[in-house]
Amino acid sequence: MTSAVTMNIVDNIAVIEVDNPPVNALSFAVRSGLQSCVREAEQHQSVEAIVLSCRGKTFIAGADITEFGKPMQPPALPDLLADMDTISKPIVAALHGTALGGGLEVALTCHYRVALASAKVGLPEVLLGLLPGAGGTQRLPRIAGVELALDMITSGRKVSSTEAAKAGLVDKVVDGDLLDNAIAFAKQVVADGQPLKRISDMTATVSDPAVFDEYRAKLAKTRRGFDAPQYCVDVVQAAVECDFAEGCKKERELFLKLMTGTQSQAQRHLFFAERQAGHVVGLDKATPTREVNSVAIIGAGTMGSGIAINFLNKGMQVTLLEMSLEALERGIEHIYAYYDGQVNKGRITQDQADASKALLSGTDAYAELDSVDLVIEAVFENMGVKKDVFTKLDKYCKPGAILASNTSTLNIDTIASFTSRPEDVIGLHFFSPANIMRLLEVVRGEKTADDVMATAMKLAKDINKIGVVSGVCDGFIGNRMLKGYGREAGALLLDGVAPVRIDKALYDFGMAMGPLTMGDLAGLDVGYRVRKERRERGDDVPVTDGAIADRLVEAGRLGQKAGKGYYHYEAGSRTPIPDPEVDEIIQQAMAALNRTAKDISDEEIVKRLIYPLINEAALILDEGIAQRPSDIDVVYIYGYGFPVYRGGPMFYADTVGLKNIVADMEDFKSRYGDDWEIAPLLKQLAEQGRKFADLAK
Ligand code: T1G
Secondary structure: EEOEEEEEOOOEEEEEEEEOOOOOOOOOHHHHHHHHHHHHHHHOOOOEEEEEEOOOOOOOEEHHHHHHHOOOOOOOOHHHHHHOOOOOOEEEEEEEOEOOOOHHHHHHHEEEEEOOOOEEEHHHHHHHHOOOOOHHHHHHHHHHOHHHHHHHHHOOOEEEEHHHOOOOOEEEOOOHHHHHHHHHHHHHEEEEEEEOOOHHOOOOOOOOOHHHHHHHHHHHHHHOOOOOOHHHHHHHHHHHOOOOHHHHEEEEEHHHHHHHHHHHHHHHHHHHHHHHHHOOOOOOOOOOOOOOOOEEEEEEOOOHHHHHHHHHOOOOEEEOOOOOOHHHHHHHHHHHHHHHHHHHHOOHHHHHHHHHHEEEEEEEHHHHHHHOOEEEEEOOOOOOHHHHHHHHHHHHHOOOOEEEOOOOOOHHHHHHOOOOOHHHHHEEEEEEOOOOOOOEEEOOOOOOOOOHHHHHHHHHHHHOOEEEEEEOOOOOOOOHHHHHHHHHHHHHHHOOOHHHHHHHHHHHHHOOOHHHHHHHHHHHHHHHHHHHHHHHHOOOOOOOHHHHHHHHHHOOOHHHHEOOOOOOOOOOOOOEEHHHHHHHHHHHHHHHHOOOOOOOOOOHHHHHHHHHHHHHHHHHHOOOEEHHHHHHHHHHHHHOOHHHHHHOOHHHHHOOOOOHHHHHHHHHHHHHHHHHHHOOOHHHHHHHHOOHHOOOO
């Protein structure tokens, strides 16, 4: 027994209880405590059966991820479970909360499972770049069938106790007191005197062995570049083709291979990075938050209506304000169409859709916003328009209302200065589509109040976003870093590298899509207007900046929305098709700028796009715009399609080695000029042989 695991004997039933907050992870103390308690119960004459339960909010939620990468103190989980598998007395697991990973593997080693109706079970190891490493890949197919096992293990999804019961994974679903029900179940098992239901004695069968290769082909598309999902299929197949011991050996071999690989280290880094992002440096965790039950969105365009859906989904009153009644109607129709689509896809019921729609109202009168708790402005990216909006908000909104801007680049402090309450002003930068993308940049103005920050970070969690704190600068974190990425894509075009080669190199690196396809998706006219405005106000914008993109826009090639941009798009299709007209435009631009084609490798293409992200991030960290390197990883994973299995730009930089990056950048500087000026922090860390991870806080 240890403090984390205790045992009491009640009416000849040994009740073993795990108490290791916050999620009863299988730390060394829990593993050793479980081993000693189960052995003691086996030896104890009066004990007829064992119930395994947990205190707190959940049954065991998995191995203790903080122990990964460190020497494993015995008993390792597979050894503990092998021990439990020899117990001759019935063991009943009492499941509540989320029995996940090693927690479900412990439960599967028990002979029976009793679960609260609200409980969920799952094997999410694949989301950490791993596979279940303690018999889960061998037991789950045996008890629940190969198809469900493949689904759960390759997706990592949680399954409700009701669905689990249907599959035979759970023996009884109960309401009311879980422990009482589990003890009663154990007593009944003793009374029935049936042979123990040991899963390792069962066999796993599959009706059509082709299912494995079908899964491999599907995962090669949906989980492109990830190793773990493919290995998950291999070990489930082993559960069918091998005996239990052999299958466990195969599982162990592949588990250790993944555990020591970069992909899992990257995904475990992101697991903690997402959670760390929620901690605001310098903000007391006890900072009170303001009540937010009603929200107004200014602007009923694509962003405004997408933002509105986030809050409607949380059951909040949403008022959509738009000066043009026609645009207001369009915005409301867009939102209604979203909910109708969700019903048609079977994701929500008609009643749920109607309830969400009922929370939505529209107006063109600012005076009607006098009682809302939060306003989010999502109007045209022009400071004059913002000034008009925030002046009115300051006039009509109640004291204490939070006034947020969804601006993607404009200065939040300037926007705050249009009001008499700059402490209530904050940036909430959503990413399009705003109801789908999980990233939310929370831009802290110079005068933004602590409780407004705390409220915004809590709100992000409430609407299932990942809030990342950003300071005030042009482009905040993500878009500011994107500038160098886009600049180099343009430079490579002027070096005679074809659009399709640039995009393929970055797609093969793991980006969701290449930079030029992304430009066509976002619309080339956005950047065109920004460069035009900057040139008109006399900013120094190099002629090479947008040299190709501007010519494309002037030729009416605005991107996907125009059916053509860097690529041609057939009507109704998003598939980019190389277009000779674009090649012609590139040739003209090269001639006009006296540029000649260069022989550039795919490796250099990737470095010339990814290293500017890393370099700009170093400047962003140095200026205190981002709180920590891992926050920048979260921004790029959740906002820009950076490959998850590379952990984000900063984690990736550490795996490449900062010294190597600086050396390449010095070479690029000698060949391509001052755009390759190396950020002082990057140079300093490289010289000191340090990593970005050393800056974590
Ligand atoms: N190990 C260590 N710490 C963990 C943890 C874990 N498995 N899970 C959560 N935490 C910490 C988390 O970092 C946070 O800390 C706090 O608990 C609350 O988490 C052999 C190898 C269970 C659904 O992948 O999915 O078993 O920030 O904010 O929103 O086959 O945590 O407060 O300091 O997420 O209520 C498999 C991971 C492991 C489950 C609860 N298990 N956890 O969500 O709280 S690998 C998992 C979750 C494994 C075996 C293999 C969620 C949750 P802090 P939280 P939540």
